[in-house]
Amino acid sequence: MNKKYRSVGRSIRKKGGVEKVKGDPVFAGDIELDNPLVLKVKRSAYAHALIRNINTEEALKIDGVKGVFTSKDIPGVNLLGIINRDQPLLAEERVRSLADGIALVAAETEEAAQLGIDAIHVEYEKLPAVFNPVEALKDGAPKIHAKGNVLFTRAVLKGNADDGFEKAYSIIEKEYTTSAIEHNYMEPDAGAGFVDEDGCLVIYASTQNPHYDHKELVSLFALEDENVRIIQAATGGGFGSKLDLNVQGFIGLALLHLKVPVRYVYSREEAYLATAKRHPFTIKIKTATDRDGRLIATRVRAVCNTGAYGSYGIAVASRSAVHGTGPYSVENVDIEVKCVYTNQTYCGAMRGFGAPQMALAHESQMDLHAEVLGIDPLAIRLLNGLEVGSLSGTGQLLTSSVGFKDCLHAIAPYYEEAKKSWVSTCSTPFKRRGVGLGAMWYGIGNTGVQNPSTARVTMEPDGTVTVFTGCAELGQGSTTVLCQIVAEILGISPDEISMVVGDTRYTTNAGATSASRQTYISGNAVKDAAESLANVLLTEAVNRLQVPKNTLVLENGEVTTTGNPDCGIGIAVLAGRIHDKGGVLSWQGYFDPETVPLDPKTGAGVPYATYAFACQMAMVEVDTLTGEVTVEKVVAAHDVGRAIHPENVVGQICGGVAMGVGFALMEKFEQGKTESMKDYHIPTASDVPEVVAIIVESEEPTGPFGAKGVGEPALIPTAPAVINGISSALNYRIYDLPASLERVLEASIQAGHFGVQEE
Amino acid sequence: MNQNTVQIEFTINGKKVTTNIPSHVTALHVIREIMGLKGSKEGCGIGECGACTIQVDDKAVNSCLMLGAQLHNRDVMTIEGLSKEKKLHPLQEKFIENHAVQCGFCTPGLLMSTHAFLKENENPDRQEITRAIAGNLCRCTGYQQIITSIEAALQDESCRGGE
Ligand code: FES
Ligand code: FES
Numbered sequence: 001m002n003k004k005y006r007s008v009g010r011s012i013r014k015k016g017g018v019e020k021v022k023g024d025p026v027f028a029g030d031i032e033l034d035n036p037l038v039l040k041v042k043r044s045a046y047a048h049a050l051i052r053n054i055n056t057e058e059a060l061k062i063d064g065v066k067g068v069f070t071s072k073d074i075p076g077v078n079l080l081g082i083i084n085r086d087q088p089l090l091a092e093e094r095v096r097s098l099a100d101g102i103a104l105v106a107a108e109t110e111e112a113a114q115l116g117i118d119a120i121h122v123e124y125e126k127l128p129a130v131f132n133p134v135e136a137l138k139d140g141a142p143k144i145h146a147k148g149n150v151l152f153t154r155a156v157l158k159g160n161a162d163d164g165f166e167k168a169y170s171i172i173e174k175e176y177t178t179s180a181i182e183h184n185y186m187e188p189d190a191g192a193g194f195v196d197e198d199g200c201l202v203i204y205a206s207t208q209n210p211h212y213d214h215k216e217l218v219s220l221f222a223l224e225d226e227n228v229r230i231i232q233a234a235t236g237g238g239f240g241s242k243l244d245l246n247v248q249g250f251i252g253l254a255l256l257h258l259k260v261p262v263r264y265v266y267s268r269e270e271a272y273l274a275t276a277k278r279h280p281f282t283i284k285i286k287t288a289t290d291r292d293g294r295l296i297a298t299r300v301r302a303v304c305n306t307g308a309y310g311s312y313g314i315a316v317a318s319r320s321a322v323h324g325t326g327p328y329s330v331e332n333v334d335i336e337v338k339c340v341y342t343n344q345t346y347c348g349a350m351r352g353f354g355a356p357q358m359a360l361a362h363e364s365q366m367d368l369h370a371e372v373l374g375i376d377p378l379a380i381r382l383l384n385g386l387e388v389g390s391l392s393g394t395g396q397l398l399t400s401s402v403g404f405k406d407c408l409h410a411i412a413p414y415y416e417e418a419k420k421s422w423v424s425t426c427s428t429p430f431k432r433r434g435v436g437l438g439a440m441w442y443g444i445g446n447t448g449v450q451n452p453s454t455a456r457v458t459m460e461p462d463g464t465v466t467v468f469t470g471c472a473e474l475g476q477g478s479t480t481v482l483c484q485i486v487a488e489i490l491g492i493s494p495d496e497i498s499m500v501v502g503d504t505r506y507t508t509n510a511g512a513t514s515a516s517r518q519t520y521i522s523g524n525a526v527k528d529a530a531e532s533l534a535n536v537l538l539t540e541a542v543n544r545l546q547v548p549k550n551t552l553v554l555e556n557g558e559v560t561t562t563g564n565p566d567c568g569i570g571i572a573v574l575a576g577r578i579h580d581k582g583g584v585l586s587w588q589g590y591f592d593p594e595t596v597p598l599d600p601k602t603g604a605g606v607p608y609a610t611y612a613f614a615c616q617m618a619m620v621e622v623d624t625l626t627g628e629v630t631v632e633k634v635v636a637a638h639d640v641g642r643a644i645h646p647e648n649v650v651g652q653i654c655g656g657v658a659m660g661v662g663f664a665l666m667e668k669f670e671q672g673k674t675e676s677m678k679d680y681h682i683p684t685a686s687d688v689p690e691v692v693a694i695i696v697e698s699e700e701p702t703g704p705f706g707a708k709g710v711g712e713p714a715l716i717p718t719a720p721a722v723i724n725g726i727s728s729a730l731n732y733r734i735y736d737l738p739a740s741l742e743r744v745l746e747a748s749i750q751a752g753h754f755g756v757q758e759e
Numbered sequence: 760m761n762q763n764t765v766q767i768e769f770t771i772n773g774k775k776v777t778t779n780i781p782s783h784v785t786a787l788h789v790i791r792e793i794m795g796l797k798g799s800k801e802g803c804g805i806g807e808c809g810a811c812t813i814q815v816d817d818k819a820v821n822s823c824l825m826l827g828a829q830l831h832n833r834d835v836m837t838i839e840g841l842s843k844e845k846k847l848h849p850l851q852e853k854f855i856e857n858h859a860v861q862c863g864f865c866t867p868g869l870l871m872s873t874h875a876f877l878k879e880n881e882n883p884d885r886q887e888i889t890r891a892i893a894g895n896l897c898r899c900t901g902y903q904q905i906i907t908s909i910e911a912a913l914q915d916e917s918c919r920g921g922e
Binding site: 014017023025027029030183184235474475477650653657659677678684685688690 | 795797801802804837839841851854855856861865867870892893900901904906
């Protein structure tokens with residue numbers, strides 16, 4: 001922070017902000033096409049069945065229906081999945097959940113499409129279905145996939161847990177559960193497309209990963225790369241569920257056969273029915289401390305329900321296992337997470353990949369241990385917290401940028417103050433107050449696998465700069481942040497840079513906008529490209545200014561010598577000269593974080609190159625008569641390495657806290673019951689706490705200007721902080737999410753608070 | 760026109776229009792598909808999210824719950840009517856300055872609700888502001904920077920009283 005930056009670290013106006021406040025961005029459902037056909041999918045009537053026959057004849061006769069397609073019309077590989085391929089675009093001989101598509105109808109109007117859907121006759125042979133993953137693991141359970149019902153198991157083993165428990169002073173063993181959660185981005189999934197004059201399928205999509213979409217479409221339809229072009233439309237949030245191919249495959253299939261413009265905009269109901277959810281977890285956890293409260297062993301057996309398909313399930317199991325220790329140093333670790341198929345709607349990525357679920361368990365355990373030992377919850381976290389030199393559960397030595405204790409210290413004054421003066425000033429006898437802490441660590445990027453990003457930075461001979469990145473902007477601000485990084489390197493204003501984002505014809509693969517990876521990984525990729533460009537500019541300037549290269553800097557659109565700002569030369573002049581000499585003004589950048597794959601048996605390895613850390617404190621008030629919980633305030637301290645755009649970081653924290661409050665108190669997706677937004681409540685402005693966001697900057701040496709990430713970390717500590725707050729208010733703990741009115745009221749009754757307090 | 764269409768006459772963003780619409784469609788459909796104004800969004804279609812908020816005779820309404828035919832003789836404003844020519848409305852400026860926008864899908868509806876609210880409320884406190892926008896769901900921001908923007912707008916004379 002001692003170096004002065006011009007773009008980095010400043011909360012500049014976001015790219016595209018003016019358009020957004022005018023309602024101008026073109027979301028996929030807003031795209032104007034020439035008389036597009038509308039699409040609709042016939043989905044399964046049963047959670048598990050064999051398909052005996054699909055009759056589409058009647059449907060094809062309906063006025064306005066232009067095409068009906070089934071799996072037989074898919075010329076390539078009818079299987080989707082970014083990690084494991086197990087999900088057909090349209091079902092072949094079997095349906096595994098109510099979300100499964102069986103046939104696609106293209107029609108002139110919504111009404112005709114619906115009539116078409118209704119006229120498709122499917123003969124099923126119903127099969128027994130299983131919805132509970134524990135049941136699905138039993139012998140004789142209905143088999144959902146040929147390979148069995150276990151999608152994946154991740155173990156993380158270190159030391160000897162039994163020895164640890166043997167030596168322990170205090171052992172606590174509990175079970176926690178979490179619910180399926182709907183992402184509920186405000187823009188339901190949508191896409192639109194046409195076939196261009198070269199026969200290329202051009203598809204605009206609401207997506208988190210246009211280059212993955214491209215790859216899947218090429219494979220589904222056995223096309224060449226150049227015959228598919230995915231353009232990311234303005235995307236109204238994603239939170240993980242727009243990593244899957246939601247409408248893109250259907251649009252491609254219709255385009256392939258009909259060659260006329262089409263569009264598919266999910267109703268909210270269809271988005272609920274057909275898109276991924278957050279994995280519900282059942283977590284059995286046993287943790288032990290010594291007499292001082294030092295954690296000496298943890299054993300976790302967790303099962304997560306991935307529903308009918310894998311989607312990101314393997315990543316969820318893997319990450320949750322790695323994060324099962326919490327941000328603490330634990331000598332003996334024995335963690336196993338199983339990801340299991342059932343006949344629920346499939347579960348996939350959602351903001352945190354299993355870490356939010358695991359955090360409920362490890363953070364509740366920390367408070368339970370503190371209580372048993374009579375130490376303060378903050379003190380026990382400080383005692384055990386990771387620091388430089390700690391070894392993680394996978395045996396990774398943490399060498400730098402471990403700002404966890406800085407986060408705890410940042411929270412401390414608020415925490416002491418809240419305990420001292422806020423808890424006791426509760427105004428009514430029917431309410432009780434509590435303060436709770438939640439902490440987390442979060443590995444940036446994908447778990448123990450390569451996940452590179454690439455980018456291109458180009459300068460025209462007149463000096464104008466364009467950045468080409470496949471990094472999907474979902475509203476979180478990556479386009480602005482990447483632009484700031486390039487501006488900083490090239491010494492120009494971010495306003496002078498054009499950003500070309502998420503168009504597979506022009507951009508190269510940046511990987512998914514997920515795993516809080518884009519600032520760190522794509523940030524490094526654009527930095528790499530910009531540095532190459534800066535290098536040729538500086539080399540050219542040596543020639544002109546006749547001074548050594550190491551005295552030159554890029555600043556205010558010029559190359560100048562340090563200490564002599566009068567002697568400078570504009571980058572446009574330099575660019576022109578480089579161009580005239582046949583030099584290169586367009587540079588490709590690349591970055592892949594250094595990881596070591598996890599051992600399949602022990603989980604040993606280096607799953608991530610760097611970690612974000614955080615601690616949040618929730619101040620909650622519980623109405624002991626109604627079970628209503630008000631989260632008054634959340635103080636959130638996050639180590640982000642460096643905030644490239646501090647207000648973006650604050651925005652992520654506030655948004656994450658809000659989503660975390662929903663996860664903690666109100667959200668639960670129930671298949672068959674949750675059909676529309678009437679049945680599923682996300683926090684409104686009245687439900688969210690005031691958030692005090694504290695940015696901790698423990699610089700990451702491999703990060704762009706020291707940056708790591710914050711998107712998912714923002715949400716992870718909130719639910720445990722709220723649950724710990726409720727528990728301290730009621731002296732009674734809730735182990736299952738959401739802590740709904742009923743559960744809190746029950747807790748209040750059990751704890752003997754139901755009724756007027758004596759004092 | 761057949762019996763399933765009705766003719767409506769209304770003012771939209773200051774312009775008088777007369778048009779025939781199918782009688783069963785929503786006001787949101789009229790605005791998006793017939794008027795071609797795509798700034799108003801559909802997030803749920805059942806009055807739960809506020810993404811479709813427009814102003815009808817200066818009141819914020821969920822246009823997905825209103826019939827298109829009910830627009831007859833009304834004065835309608837959508838997000839497209841908030842900025843004049845190239846100039847942003849000061850409320851829009853505040854949203855940008857205070858980073859109240861992430862994905863932008865909820866933003867048009869929020870601006871419509873807020874704009875209508877500020878016309879009627881000279882000096883609301885934070886709680887009143889919160890209540891005023893509680894019908895507009897945002898999954899990205901957690902609302903804090905939105906509320907800050909509205910508070911900032913209150914300090915600015917030009918944000919009140921409509922234009
Ligand atoms: S679309 Fe009208 S309230 Fe949601
Ligand atoms: S900014 Fe994305 S829903 Fe509000």
